[in-house]
Amino acid sequence: MPFITDHILSWVTFLPLAGAVLLWTVVRREGPARWLALGVALADFVLSLHLWFHFDAASGVDQFVEHAAWLADGRIAYRMGMDGISLMLVMLTTFLGPLVILSTWRAITERVAEFMGFLLLLQAAMLGTFFARDMLLFYVFWEAMLIPMYFIIGVWGGQRRLYAAVKFFIFTMVGSVFMLVGILWLYFQAGSMDLAAFLSLHLPRAAQLWLFAAFFLAFAIKVPLWPLHTWLPDAHVEAPTAGSVILAGVLLKMGTYGMLRFAMPLFPEAVTAFAPAVSVLAVIGIIYGALVALVQPDVKKLVAYSSVSHLGFAVLGLFSLTPLGVAGSLYQMLAHGLSTGALFLLVGVIYERRHTREIAEFGGLAHGMPRYATLFLVTTLASIGLPGLAGFVAEFMILFGTFNSGTLAHGRLLAVLAATGVVLGAIYMLWMYQRVFLGRRDNPKNEGLADLNGRELVVILPLVLFMFWLGVRPGLVLDRVEASIARVLAPLGVEGAAPAGHGHGALEAPAADLPAGQGQFVFRNAEMR
C-alpha cells in the first residue's frame, strides 16, 4: 500500500492520535473504548513492523524520510526520519503499547475512554519525538508528551497524585524551557531548524558549553540523572500501573535518547569537557539509586529507584564516548524498558489483588501463585543482569566500554564503581523477592489470591520472551544500530575501540587490519558529515 508506506512514519505516529480523537469524541462507552484502543495500538505495532523489516542497517542514515515545509518558508519544516537508534526505541514503544492497554483492562474502570485516549496520545507524542528531525518539531512532540502523562498521573493516580503530577510537569518544564532558548539561538546560527543544519555548525567552545548545559539539563531531568531524580519515585508511586510502565518503559529513555541524538553530536567540545563530570553523576546515581532502593518499604518505589540506578548505567555508557559503551547504553534502554516495564506490570497485578504495595504486607506469595512468582523471578533476574537475559549484555557493554574509554578520565575507576551497582542490584532485588514471595504465608489477606490469568499472561509473557531473546541474540539489535551509532558519534571524532592509554597514536593500527564493518570504528575528522 504505497499511500501508507510512502508516509509510513506519519502513519505510525498519527494513527494513535486518530484513535485518541475517536475515543474522546465518538467511542465513549467502556467496552468499545477498550477494544478500539487495543486495536489501534496493535495496528500501530503492525505498521511499525514494516519499519523493522525494511530498515537498511548497513547505511545507518535516516530512512523513510518525510519532508514538508511548515513555517518560515520551510526553514522550519515537518522533517521525519528514522535511523537504527530511533528504530529500536520506536519498536519498544509500539511493542509496549498494546500490552499496556491490555494491562489496564480491569485496572481502569472510570473514564475509560479518556484514559485510553491519553495513552494513545502519549504514544503518538513519543513516537513523534523519536522520528522528528526538525528541532522545533522535536520540541513540540517533546512538550506534547507532558500533557497526557500529566493527566494519567493526576486523574487516575493514587493518594498524592496531584502533587506527583504537578511535580512531574514542572520538573520536566524546567529543563525544556532552557533548551528552547538554546534551540532558538542555534536556529539563527544555522538559519534553519533542520537537525542536519544544526549538525553542520562550527560553534565556538564557549557557546558549546552554554548550549550543552541548556540541552543537557532538559535531558538529564528526564532520564533522570542524580540529583534531578526526585520527581521519578513520586510519579511512579502515584501513577497507575499503565502510567508507570510507559514512564519507565519509554518516557525515561527520551532523556538518554535526547543526549545521544542532540546533546552529544551537536556540541562535541562541550561533551568532552563535561563527560568526566556527567559520568561521575551517573555513577553516583547508580550506587545511590541502588542503596536507596535497598530500604524502600514500597515495591513500586523500590523499582522506581532501581530505575534511577539502571539509567545511571545508560548515561555512563553514553559518556564513555566509546561506540561500545554507547551501543550498550542503547541496549540498556531496551533491556530496562522490558524488565522494568514488566516489573511494574507485575507489581500492578498484585496491587489489583491486594490494593497495597507495602512489602511488609506480603510474604510467601509463591505458595499460592507459582506462575506469578516464577515470572516475577525471571524479570527480577533480568533486571539484575543475569547472563542470558537482556540486562547482562547491556551492562557488560557499558562497563566494558567505560573501562575501555580512552577519552574519559578515570574511566576504569568509574567502571569499577559502577560495577558495584550490579552487586547492590542483586541485594535489593533478591531481598525484596524473598520478603514478598518466600517464607511462610503468614498474612491471611494473602490466602487464596488468584494466580495470573490468561490476559495477564498474555501481557507479561511477550516481555519475558524478549528478555531472553535479547539476552541470547543481541545481534538482532546491535547489527541494526552499529552504523547509525557510528554516524551519530562521528562529530565527536570518537576512535573505535582503541584501548585506553593507547591515545591517538594507535588509531591507524586497528583501522588497517580490521575487516569491513569494523573499519567504521575509526573516525577521522574528515569523515564527519
Added chain:
Amino acid sequence: MTVTLNHCLGLAAVIFVTGMAGFIVRRNAIVMLMCIELMLSAVNIVFAAFARQHADAGGHVFVLMNFAVAAAEAAIGLAILVEIYRRRRTVDVDELKTLME
C-alpha cells in the same frame, strides 16, 4: 515684564503637580475628579503656550477637544459616583475597598 514660554510652562508645572498631589492626598471622590480637571487645565496651558510659540493652531484645537473630553469624563464619573453613593452613602474613595487582594 513679558510672559515667556518658560513662565507658562512653569505655571503649568505648578498646577499639574498641585492637581497630582491633590489626587493622591485627598479622599473625597469629587475633589479627586476636580484634581484631574486641574491637571488637564495645566496641560491646556502648555498646549496653548506651545501653539503660540509655534504659531500653530493645532495646539488650540487640542485644547478645545480637551475641554470636551474632560467634560464627558466628569459626567460619567459623577454618574457612577451617584450610583455608588446610593448604595454606600459615601464619596470617600478609601471606603471603596471591596475590590482588593
Added chain:
Amino acid sequence: MHSPETQTVVQESLLRWIVLLPLLGAAINGLLNRRLPRAAAGAVACGAVGLSFVLSVVAFLRLAALPAGERLLADIVAPWLGYGPLRVDIGFALDPLSAVMALVVTGVGLLIHIYSLGYMSHDKGFQRFFTYLNLFIFSMMTLVLGENLLMLFVGWEGVGLCSYLLISFWFNEEANAAAGKKAFIVNRVGDFGFLIGTFLLGVTLLPHLEPGEGLFSFRVMQHHAHVLAPVATVIGLLLFVGATGKSAQIPLYIWLPDAMAGPTPVSALIHAATMVTAGVYMIARMNFVYVLAPTAMEVVTIVGAATAVLAATIATTQNDIKRVLAYSTVSQLGYMVMACGLGAFAAGIFHVMTHAFFKALLFLGSGSVIHAMSGEQDMRVMGGLAKKLPITFWTFLAGTFAIAGVFPLAGFFSKDEILWKAFSSDGGGVALWLVAFLVAGLTAFYMMRLVVLTFHGTNRASQEVRHHIHESPLSMTLPLVVLAVLSVAGGWIGWPAFLGGSNHFEHWLAPVFADGGHGAAAAAHHGGEALAHGAAAAHGAADHAGDHGHVALERGLAAASLAWGLLGLSLGYLVYSRRTKVADTMRGLAGGWPYRILLNKYYVDEAYDGAIIRPGFRFSRTVLWKGVDAGVIDGLLVNGSALVVAVIGSLLRLLQNGLVRFYAWSFTVGVAVFVVYLSLKG
C-alpha cells in the same frame, strides 16, 4: 559465523548436545510441572543427564583419540556479542581439562539424580526439584565446556542461580530463603571482581587481536598471553576474587555452611562435588595468566592454606552432620586452591575429582542417615546407626578413609600430591607443608568424630524416631555403592611415579598446563626479569612428573602423612567412643573459650553483619533516603525554591490594597523614576 581460529581445531557438534540435553529436560519438567507424573519427571531428568554423560564419554574418547598435542574439540554454535572489534561466540570446547570436569559433573550428577529419585520421592515439589537439578547440570556444563571466558561466566552465574533456587527449595522456611539469597549475593560480590578482571583482560587484549578472533576465547587469550604480562597480577587477583566466592574461600566462604539448608542431594552435587570446584577449575583454566603473576599465585596459595586451616578447625566442633561436611568441603577446597596457587594445577584438578567422589559419597551418606532419622541432623541425638544402616555405614566409612588419605584410597593420591607440591614447589616450602599436613590430620580427626557420633554406640534419638530408622531404598544405596567404589579406586589413575606408577592423570592434563608454562616462557621472554620466576615456578609445576630427584623424600613424606592421617582417625575414635585420658583432656577443652570460638565459627558472620550490613542499611535509610532525597533535594531545593517564589508572590500581593490613592501614588512614583532616568540620560 565461526571465528577463524576454530578452523584449525576439530569441529565437534556433539558438544552442544552435552550442554543442551539437560536444558531440554529442565524445560520439559519446568513447563509441564505437576502435569507430569513423578515417574515420568524423574525419567526425563535422569535420562537427560544420563544421555549427556554418555555423550561426554563419547566426546572424551574422541578427544583421547587425538594426538596429545592437539587435543581440542570445539563447537561454535553462533555469534553472541558482536560489536565492532568485540566478538564473543556462543561456543563450547573440549580439552583434557574440561573433559575431566565434564565426566565428573555428568557422572556424579547422574548418580545424584538417581539418588534424588528416592530421597525426594515424597516431596510435593518433586518436578520442580528435578527442573532445577537439570538446569544446574546445564549451567555447570556451560561453565565447564564454555569456549570463552564469557560463556564460562554465563555458566558461572547460572550455577549460582541454581544454587540459589535449590538452597531455598523449601522456601517455606524463612531461613532457607535467606540462606539462598546469602549464597547468591556473596557470589555476586565475587563476580564483581571476576567481571573487572574480565574487563582488564579484554581491554589489554583487544588491540592485539587478529581479525575475527573472539576476544575472550581461551585459545585466543592463551595465544596472546604474553601481552597480558604487565597486568597479569591484577587480572589474576581479580579473577581470584570470583573464585573465592564460588569456591568458598576466605573471605567469602561464609555462604557455604548456610547453603546446607538445601536438600542433601543438592549439598552433595552443588556444594561438594561440582559447583564449588568451579573456582578451582577457573584458575586452572586461566593458568596461562597465573603463571605470569607470581604475586597473585602467592596470594592464592596463602588464601587457600588459610581457608583450609580455618574451616578444618571449625569442622571439629560442629554438631550438625551436614555442617561438619560443609566445613570439611571448604577446607578441602582450600587444599585445591592452594595447589593451584603453587602452580600444581594438575594436582588441584586431581583433588577436585577425587573429592567429588568421596565428598559426594559422604553427603549422600549423611542424606541417607538424615532420611533414616526422619530429618534429624544433629549428631548428638544420633549414634548406633551402623547396624541399622549397614550399606550407608560401610560406604560412609570408605568415604571417610578416602578423605582421610588412607592408602590406597582416592584421597591419598590427590592429597599426597598436593602435600608434596606444598613442600617442593618454589611457591611452597616446609612451613606450607606443615600447614597442609596439620589440616590433613584435622580432617581425619573430625571425620572420625562424625562417624563415631553417628554410627557408633547407642542411638540417642527419641522413641518414635528410633522406631522409624531403616535403610534407604535401592535408588539411594546404589549411588552410594558406586561412589564408594570410585572413592576407593578413583585415585589410581593418578598413581604417582614414586610408587612405581605413571601418573596418567597428570600426563593427560599436561598439554593444557604445559602450554601455560609455554606462554610463561614466552612472557618471560617479553616481560623480562620479574616474570622469569613465575615462569620457572610454572615449569616446576608443569613437568614435575619427570623429575625423580626426590623419590626417597617423597616416599618419606607420603608415609608420614599416611601415619598422621591414621593417627587423626584413631584419635577421633578414642575421644568420642570410650573414656580415656586423652579423651578427658580433649573434653576439658570443650568447655573452654577456644571451643566456643570454634563452635561460633570465629564470629565471622556476626562481624560482617555488624561491620558492613547493618551500617550500610542505616546509612542508606537515614542519610541517603531521608536525608539527601527527602531532606536536601526535595525539601530544601525543590519545595524550598517553590516556597520562596510563593512567599514573594504573596508579599507583592499585599501592595494590591484597593486604595485608589495608593495606586495613583505608585503610578506617580513610576513616572518620577522614568523622568529622573530620562533627565540623567538626556
Added chain:
Amino acid sequence: MNGFVAPSVGGQLDVLLPYLVVAVGGLAIMLVDALVRTRRRDHLPFLTLLVLLGSVLAQLARSGGEEREILAGMMTVGDYARYFNLLFAGCGVLTTVFAGAVLERDGRGRPEFYPLLLFSILGMMVLAAASDLLTVFLGIETMSLAVYVLAGGVRGDVRSSEAGFKYLLLGGFASAFLLMGMALLYGFAGGTAFSDIAGALAAREGDLGLAMLGGGLVLVGFAFKVAIVPFHMWTPDVYDGAPAYVTGFMATAVKAAGFAILVRFAWLMQPQLAFVWYPVLAGLAVVTMTVGNLVALAQSSVKRLLAWSSIAHAGYLMLGVVTLISPATGGSAQMVLGREVGESAGSALLFYLLAYSLMNLAAFGIVASLGSREGEADDIERYAGLSRRRPVAAAVLAVAMLSLAGIPPLVGFMSKFYLFSAVVRAGLVPLAVIGVINSLISVYYYLRLLVVMYMKKPEADGYAGHEPLAVGAAAVLAGLVLLLGVVPDGVHRAALVVFRQMSF
C-alpha cells in the same frame, strides 16, 4: 504646517466606511432601544452582531493596497489598521455573544451595553489608525469612556460600579500624563501629526529633551492602558469587579488597542530615542512579567488570576516592543539586519496579540458561562470536578489554560516561540531566558485550574452554569487555538506583511 485646510471627506468614504458603520450603528441601536418598547431585548445583541459584521465586510471590501492618509493625515488607514480592526471586531462579536447569553440568564437589561461596546470599538479602530496625537487622544478617550461604563454600569452591583469608578479615576489621572506628554511632544515638533514628529526627529531640530520627556509620558499613558507594572494597579481590581464578559473584552480588545498604538508610536520614535528608552522599557517588561506571574501564583479568584496573568502577558508583549526598538534594530530601521529584527519583533507582536485574544476570550467566555444569577464563577475551589459536570466547558478552559501556559501544540506556544525567537535574534538572550523562566512559573498557576477541574472530586456547591451559546463560541475559539498552534504560518505571514506596510 497649515492645519487650516478643510479636510475633504470626498473620495475617502470607502476607507472611512468601516468606521462610519460602527459609529452610525451604535447610534442607531441607541435609538432603536429608546423607541422599541418591548420588555425583551434579545434583538440588541443581534443588531450589534450585524453592525460588527457590516464593518468587517466594509473592511474586506477594500483590503490590500497601500496605506492611505485620510482626514488630512489625522488617520493612516492600511493593512495595519485593518488587521486590528478585524481583531477588535472579533473580540466585539464574542463579547456580544457572551454578554447576550449572560444578560439573558441574569435577566439584567443593559440596553446601553451594546452601543457602548460599539463606541469603544470605534475608539479602538480610530486608535489603531491614528497618525496624529489628536486622533490618538480622541481614540483612547472614546474607547476608555465607553469601557468605564461597560465595566461600572451594572446597575445595583456594588463591585461593578466600584470597579468602574476606580478605573475612571485612575484612567483620568493617567490621561492627564498622556496629554502632558503630547503637549510636550507638540512643543518639540511644532505639530501634532506623526509626520511632523518624525520630521523633527529626523532633522534633529528642536529640543530632544522635550521629545524624550514628552514621548516618555505618552508611553506611560499607553503603559497604563495595557497594564505595565507599576502602572497596572487598577487592573486586578477592575477585572475583578467588572462582569466577566466585560473583563474578557478589556483583557483582549483594550489591550490590543493599547499595543496597536504603542507599537506604532514606539516605531515612530525609535530612530532617535531607542537607545534612551530601550533599557527602561526592558526593565519595565521584566518587572511586569515577573510581578504578574508571582502574584498570580497567590490567587484564589479565577478572574483575579486571569487579571494577573494578563499583566504577565503584557510583560511578554512589552518584551516584543523592547526588541522592536532595541539597538539591534540598528537605531535606524533602514539597516537590513535591523529591519529584519524589527520585522520579526513586530510580526511576533501582532501574532501574539491575536493568539492572546483567542485564548483569553475562550477562558473568560467559559468563566462567564459558568456563573449564575447568584454571582459569577470566581472561586477557584468551586471549579472542583468541573470536568464531570461540564466536560466541554472544562475541556475548553483547559485548552485555554495550557495555551496561556505556552504548551505546544497550542497557539500560546507558537506566539511565545515567535516572540522569543525575535528576542533571541536581537541578541537579547538574557531577556529571553528571563522570559522563559517566567512562563515556567506561570505554568504552575495555569495548571492549578486544571488540577481543580480534572483531578479533584466534585463539590456540592460547584459551579454548574450552562450557556450553550457561550460555551459553543468558546469551543470554536479553543479550536482556533489548536489550529493556529499547528499551522500558524498563514497568520504569521499576514502579520509580517501588515507590519512591513506600517513600518516602511
